[in-house]
Amino acid sequence: MRRPALPRTDGGRLLLLLALATAVTVFTATVPLLRDWFDLRVYHGTVTSWVHDGGRVYDYRVPGTPYGFTYPPFAAVVMLPMALVGTRTAIAVALLLNLAALAVSLRVLTGPAWRRYGWYGVGLAACGLALFEPLRDTVSFGQVNLVLLALVLTDCALLSGGRAARWAGVGIGLAAAIKLTPALFIGLLLVAGRRRAAVLATAVAVGATACAALVAPDASRFYWTTALWDTGRVGRLDYVSNQSLQGVLARLGVEGRPVWALLAVLVLGWWAWRVRRAAEAGNRTAAFALTGLTACLVSPVTWVHHLVWLLPSFAVLVRAGHARVAACLYAVLCTSVVWLWYDDASGVGGFLGANLYTWITLGLLLSLPVGQSSARPPDRRRALSRSAQTTEPAPSRPAPATQPARAQPPSAVAPSAEATGDAGAAGAGAPAAAGADALGRGAGAGRTRSPSSDPTGSTFPAAANPQSSSARASS
Numbered sequence: 001m002r003r004p005a006l007p008r009t010d011g012g013r014l015l016l017l018l019a020l021a022t023a024v025t026v027f028t029a030t031v032p033l034l035r036d037w038f039d040l041r042v043y044h045g046t047v048t049s050w051v052h053d054g055g056r057v058y059d060y061r062v063p064g065t066p067y068g069f070t071y072p073p074f075a076a077v078v079m080l081p082m083a084l085v086g087t088r089t090a091i092a093v094a095l096l097l098n099l100a101a102l103a104v105s106l107r108v109l110t111g112p113a114w115r116r117y118g119w120y121g122v123g124l125a126a127c128g129l130a131l132f133e134p135l136r137d138t139v140s141f142g143q144v145n146l147v148l149l150a151l152v153l154t155d156c157a158l159l160s161g162g163r164a165a166r167w168a169g170v171g172i173g174l175a176a177a178i179k180l181t182p183a184l185f186i187g188l189l190l191v192a193g194r195r196r197a198a199v200l201a202t203a204v205a206v207g208a209t210a211c212a213a214l215v216a217p218d219a220s221r222f223y224w225t226t227a228l229w230d231t232g233r234v235g236r237l238d239y240v241s242n243q244s245l246q247g248v249l250a251r252l253g254v255e256g257r258p259v260w261a262l263l264a265v266l267v268l269g270w271w272a273w274r275v276r277r278a279a280e281a282g283n284r285t286a287a288f289a290l291t292g293l294t295a296c297l298v299s300p301v302t303w304v305h306h307l308v309w310l311l312p313s314f315a316v317l318v319r320a321g322h323a324r325v326a327a328c329l330y331a332v333l334c335t336s337v338v339w340l341w342y343d344d345a346s347g348v349g350g351f352l353g354a355n356l357y358t359w360i361t362l363g364l365l366l367s368l369p370v371g372q373s374s375a376r377p378p379d380r381r382r383a384l385s386r387s388a389q390t391t392e393p394a395p396s397r398p399a400p401a402t403q404p405a406r407a408q409p410p411s412a413v414a415p416s417a418e419a420t421g422d423a424g425a426a427g428a429g430a431p432a433a434a435g436a437d438a439l440g441r442g443a444g445a446g447r448t449r450s451p452s453s454d455p456t457g458s459t460f461p462a463a464a465n466p467q468s469s470s471a472r473a474s475s
Contacts, residue, residue: 017123024130037091038062040142042069044082044090050216051083057219058227070227073220074177074212075144094142101150102129108153109285109315131334137305144178145308149292151175152185153312155201156288159194169197173204177212181295181306188291191272192279237301240342243357244302251345251354264298267365274370281371289313293365297358307333307357313364320369329360 007013042062046069049055057076060068069076082090106125117125129135138145151171158168169189175182183205189198213220236242237250245263254260271294278287292309296302310333317326341354352359 013120017120017127020124020127024127028130028136035137035140035142037094037140037142038067040091040094041087042067043079043142044087047076047079047083050076051080056222057216058222071179072177072209072212073216073223074208075179076219077212077215078178091142095139098139098146101146102135104150105146105153105311108157109312128330132308132311132330133333133336134305134307134310137303138308141305143305145305148175148179148182149308149311152182152292153288155185155197156284159197159284166196167200168194169200170204172197173201174208176201176205177208181299184295184298185288185291187272188275188287191275192284192287238345240338240345240354241303242301243296243304243307243338243355243361244299245297245358246300247302248355248358251350260300267294267297271365274365274368278370283316283371285312285319286316286368286370289316290365290368290370293361293368296361297365304338304357307361310361310364313368316368316370322369329364332360333357 007016042060045062046057046060049060050057057069057073062068082093085093134145137143152175153171155168155171158164158171172182172185172189176186186198186201186205189195189201209220237246239247240251242250245267246260249260249263271290274290275287278284278290289312292312296306296309299306314326314330317323317329338354338356341350344350345354
């Protein structure tokens with residue numbers, strides 16, 4: 001069976017892109033209901049009320065709704081400039097920030113490989129990304145997920161080495177201060193043996209939190225003593241948009257925390273083991289992808305738009321030669337299929353279908369390619385990789401005539417791209433292997449080894465008492 005012919009001229013490619021862009025626009029405007037920038041209106045209303053009306057951060061409600069702010073106080077401090085502009089301007093700025101963050105994330109995940117595809121490849125990728133439900137929900141809600149992803153992946157790039165490596169950890173620290181979920185990436189740095197980066201990330205997170213405490217002491221005291229510990233403030237755990245392990249249990253009617261805590265411990269144990277393997281194989285992208293998957297699973301609430309943390313996993317699959325698997329899973333995450341069980345998630349169908357995104361996340365955590373440890377110690381691999389980059393000195397005497405010189409096969413010089421799981425090795429051969437992902441430098445050295453616009457994420461039903469109360473947290 002022949003593959004469908006693709007246009008080879010620039011004119012044909014342009015027409016195809018225009019047709020795809022039109023189809024994507026119609027789909028996103030009609031099939032999934034748009035979220036009307038709801039979460040952005042929460043952010044804007046919160047800081048505007050705080051600055052201009054003297055209101056409390058966690059007392060604000062979007063007019064006509066019981067929903068308000070849920071992030072740590074540092075997030076409100078970062079969003080203070082929104083109080084200087086109107087809602088429409090804030091939406092425009094948020095859209096530009098999301099597009100910039102997406103560009104940074106894709107640049108880190110693809111490396112220099114994106115250049116070979118030119119404007120046509122970039123256009124096709126843009127059409128595909130526009131269909132990705134977590135991504136379109138992030139943009140439509142005006143959420144911060146893409147900005148946090150870009151901060152974390154910037155640290156992923158910095159860990160590759162060079163003079164800028166001393167700043168690795170700043171992005172993770174800022175992301176963890178804005179929202180708690182990215183704090184798991186500090187654990188990644190520790191497991192991978194990158195202690196300096198872990199210390200820097202922790203210091204940045206603590207420093208940012210302390211800064212927020214100085215700017216908003218009352219809000220900080222309320223959040224860290226009351227709001228943080230009241231898990232009921234986030235809304236209904238059984239809501240179909242909650243694609244975490246806790247969401248699965250809630251839809252099964254399993255109440256209480258012991259079962260969830262046990263599952264979380266098991267998932268974290270598996271994550272630590274697989275991240276260690278990825279670090280030893282020098283595959284930092286896989287290590288970061290595994291951490292994003294784990295954060296989505298163990299968080300009590302993972303709304304669909306939080307699943308932008310799955311994007312690094314698809315990059316890892318493509319690099320490892322599993323493009324078809326990546327395409328199939330990605331296509332499922334474009335369908336909004338879980339919303340078919342919006343009203344009723346009971347029975348076997350509900351168990352499988354309403355939690356489908358959770359199963360995909362769990363499956364990726366269990367089987368994502370992380371690279372294979374060589375039979376040699378990692379330091380031996382690096383020594384061989386370095387030798388591949390240098391010119392071998394001329395022999396001191398000619399080889400015997402009966403034994404002609406033979407070229408050394410590339411596989412004896414450096415591990416292949418499939419062995420490391422790194423796209424750079426696949427694109428550049430042995431020289432790229434010498435510059436393999438540096439995350440494992442501190443770990444493993446010397447070892448062989450109706451769907452509606454209901455707000456989600458940053459919003460939740462209001463509690464009965466205001467911020468000043470010691471009872472349930474409000475927002």
